[in-house]
Amino acid sequence: MPTARFQIGDTVMGRWPGSNLYYEVKVLSYDNKTRLYTVIYKDGTELELKESDITSLTVFKQGVTRSRSRSRSRSPGRPRRSRSRSPARTPRRSSSRTTDVHKEKLKEALEVRLTPVEKTETESENQAGGRYNLRRRKDQGDGKTVELEQKTETETLLRTKPPTASAIKTTDLEFGGRVGVFFLMFLLPVAVLALLILCGQKDASLQSFPLELPALESLWDCQVFGIVLLWLLFQAVLSLLPVGKLVEGMPLKNGKTLKYRINGFYALLLTAVAVGVAMYQEVDLSYIHAHFLQFYTSALLIVTLLSIYLFIRSRWASEDELAPGGNSGYIIYDFFMGRELNPRIKNLDIKFFCEMRPGLMGWVLINFVMLQAEMKHQNLENPSPAMLLVNIFQLLWVVDGFWHEEKLLTMMDIVYDGFGFMLTFGDLAFVPFTFTCQAYYLVSHPNELSAFWIITLIIMNGVGYYIFRKANSQKFAFRKNPSDPAVSHLKTIPTATGESLIVSGLWGWVRHPNYLGDIIMGLAWSLPCGFNHLIPYFYLIYLITLLVHRNARDEHQCRKKYGSAWDEYCKAVPFRIFPGIY
Numbered sequence: 390m391p392t393a394r395f396q397i398g399d400t401v402m403g404r405w406p407g408s409n410l411y412y413e414v415k416v417l418s419y420d421n422k423t424r425l426y427t428v429i430y431k432d433g434t435e436l437e438l439k440e441s442d443i444t445s446l447t448v449f450k451q452g453v454t455r456s457r458s459r460s461r462s463r464s465p466g467r468p469r470r471s472r473s474r475s476p477a478r479t480p481r482r483s484s485s486r487t488t489d490v491h492k493e494k495l496k497e498a499l500e501v502r503l504t505p506v507e508k509t510e511t512e513s514e515n516q517a518g519g520r521y522n523l524r525r526r527k528d529q530g531d532g533k534t535v536e537l538e539q540k541t542e543t544e545t546l547l548r549t550k551p552p553t554a555s556a557i558k559t560t561d562l563e564f565g566g567r568v569g570v571f572f573l574m575f576l577l578p579v580a581v582l583a584l585l586i587l588c589g590q591k592d593a594s595l596q597s598f599p600l601e602l603p604a605l606e607s608l609w610d611c612q613v614f615g616i617v618l619l620w621l622l623f624q625a626v627l628s629l630l631p632v633g634k635l636v637e638g639m640p641l642k643n644g645k646t647l648k649y650r651i652n653g654f655y656a657l658l659l660t661a662v663a664v665g666v667a668m669y670q671e672v673d674l675s676y677i678h679a680h681f682l683q684f685y686t687s688a689l690l691i692v693t694l695l696s697i698y699l700f701i702r703s704r705w706a707s708e709d710e711l712a713p714g715g716n717s718g719y720i721i722y723d724f725f726m727g728r729e730l731n732p733r734i735k736n737l738d739i740k741f742f743c744e745m746r747p748g749l750m751g752w753v754l755i756n757f758v759m760l761q762a763e764m765k766h767q768n769l770e771n772p773s774p775a776m777l778l779v780n781i782f783q784l785l786w787v788v789d790g791f792w793h794e795e796k797l798l799t800m801m802d803i804v805y806d807g808f809g810f811m812l813t814f815g816d817l818a819f820v821p822f823t824f825t826c827q828a829y830y831l832v833s834h835p836n837e838l839s840a841f842w843i844i845t846l847i848i849m850n851g852v853g854y855y856i857f858r859k860a861n862s863q864k865f866a867f868r869k870n871p872s873d874p875a876v877s878h879l880k881t882i883p884t885a886t887g888e889s890l891i892v893s894g895l896w897g898w899v900r901h902p903n904y905l906g907d908i909i910m911g912l913a914w915s916l917p918c919g920f921n922h923l924i925p926y927f928y929l930i931y932l933i934t935l936l937v938h939r940n941a942r943d944e945h946q947c948r949k950k951y952g953s954a955w956d957e958y959c960k961a962v963p964f965r966i967f968p969g970i971y
């Protein structure tokens with residue numbers, strides 16, 4: 390029969406889930422069966438905690454004194470900064486320390502468990518999914534923002550040893566599990582190859598496939614392979630240049646943070662200069678168009694080799710360096726999803742590098758190559774308006790991405806997903822070769838655009854970009870500091886975690902306005918290609934599929950994280966991505 394170490398009414402220090410922060414809590418009850426303590430924080434938040442997440446006040450104070458003297462001797466005078474927040478603290482972040490976004494994913498990664506408790510009647514009515522025992526204060530349920538009082542005296546950060554993380558077994562398999570990912574691993578590369586063949590054919594209709602299948606040996610060229618390797622090397626060198634700021638990423642399972650060099654925008658400028666110099670030296674860029682399929686197969690080979698390398702090296706990764714989603718124990722599944730979260734070679738963070746650099750820069754470069762190829766093939770003095778629009782619209786998106794590169798550090802791809810075949814393929818093959826599909830198509834499928842269409846497409850892209858940028862920036866600014874004058878006017882729903890959900894403006898219109906903006910832009914990128922074929926709409930179809938899936942994944946996490954507050958938000962804002970569509 391287990392006995393409780395702490396008694397009802399005891400004041401102890403309780404760890405806040407997903408962090409190394411301890412707060413003063415009162416023990417309300419102890420469940421002998423589950424061996425969990427129900428504790429109440431000063432702001433009224435009730436949680437069930439394991440005994441290992443509770444420390445007596447005396448032990449805690451000794452720990453703090455020890456850890457303080459340790460840290461002082463290491464870095465004298467350096468202010469102690471907290472990595473996570475209490476449930477009762479107003480979210481506040483520095484731009485380089487966006488530690489709270491996606492805390493949920495970290496929460497999962499840490500061992501701390503929020504276990505379900507019985508629902509009250511009203512909660513049962515409100516809730517579709519399972520609930521976690523993170524109870525909201527009664528006075529928070531009125532839909533108004535509640536400024537929660539700060540817990541200064543108890544907010545002492547206990548920098549004890551990092552929590553001993555045990556490997557989390559992935560049990561929830563995505564993409565149809567082992568069988569699903571096995572087929573995807575072959576299907577995706579073949580589908581992209583088919584798309585490229587179709588795009589380059591005169592008759593690009595789906596029925597014509599497979600008319601002009603190329604000979605296998607024509608898909609390989611050693612020189613092309615060398616160029617792709619050089620490109621990767623060039624981008625890797627640029628990413629390591631000591632220009633741009635060094636920022637810390639989100640806290641890892643072991644409590645540490647990694648540093649990232651944010652210099653994508655400079656790298657883009659330097660790449661543009663390098664391309665300019667190459668053109669001045671009369672390097673024939675149309676070579677890329679002429680060998681496009683070979684470039685793709687070279688990229689595919691690099692993807693395969695890199696994924697194998699990543700999988701093998703993950704064998705030596707410590708348990709707390711593994712991604713929660715890629716550790717099922719099934720080789721094929723883990724190879725596809727990626728086992729290691731942040732594989733690094735010295736200062737080069739392979740995932741962060743691959744996610745944007747070679748692919749997005751390659752996309753812009755290939756678009757430019759296609760623009761020149763169009764002029765050459767169609768004997769034009771100037772590029773067609775359709776080609777110009779596609780180039781300018783997509784360049785704007787890529788420049789925007791690099792301008793806001795730092796925000797990538799808070800996205801689920803970096804914080805949560807492992808780096809395996811899926812992302813490697815997505816970043817190094819899928820992005821540069823399918824996102825360029827419209828420009829590639831226009832080289833051999835000219836499409837006249839009237840002034841009316843040109844203006845309509847410019848407006849459409851502008852509207853899409855405005856929604857995309859405003860929604861993303863608003864959310865980011867709000868998460869950083871909700872009192873920021875730019876976002877303080879927005880109505881919010883408070884949640885038990887202390888973070889609020891925006892419920893007015895764009896975020897009160899649909900639950901993912903940033904996705905909507907992205908999709909409107911995707912449409913504006915495809916329409917310049919006309920209506921003769923479906924192929925140029927591939928990006929749009931991909932984007933809608935990806936974002937609908939991403940939306941479902943994100944909402945699942947948000948429901949787990951915010952519980953009834955998320956349901957309240959869904960009631961207030963019933964449409965997911967598209968206005969009028971639930």
Ligand SMILES: NC(=O)C1=CN([C@@H]2O[C@H](COP(=O)(O)OP(=O)(O)OC[C@H]3O[C@@H](n4cnc5c(N)ncnc54)[C@H](OP(=O)(O)O)[C@@H]3O)[C@@H](O)[C@H]2O)C=CC1
Binds near residue numbers: 489907932
């Ligand atoms: N073109 C492409 O291939 C792709 C483009 N993208 C684009 O990247 C951008 C970022 O997308 P992504 O990272 O998926 O996710 P989001 O930027 O949409 O972030 C979702 C998170 O935002 C927070 N949130 C949700 N609702 C609210 C609200 N009402 N108020 C405040 N915070 C809220 C939650 O995190 P929390 O509460 O924890 O802060 C939630 O987990 C999008 O514009 C998307 O279109 C993404 C993937 C692919």
Ligand SMILES: CC(C)CCC[C@@H](C)[C@H]1CC=C2C3=C(CC[C@@]21C)[C@@]1(C)CC[C@H](O)C(C)(C)[C@@H]1CC3
Binds near residue numbers: 577790802811
């Ligand atoms: C079917 C495929 C294998 C799926 C691959 C998906 C990936 C190509 C995309 C998943 C999320 C992405 C994002 C960007 C690029 C495409 C991938 C990697 C992004 C970095 C592009 C630049 C943007 O500004 C962004 C918002 C930072 C994007 C984030 C997500």
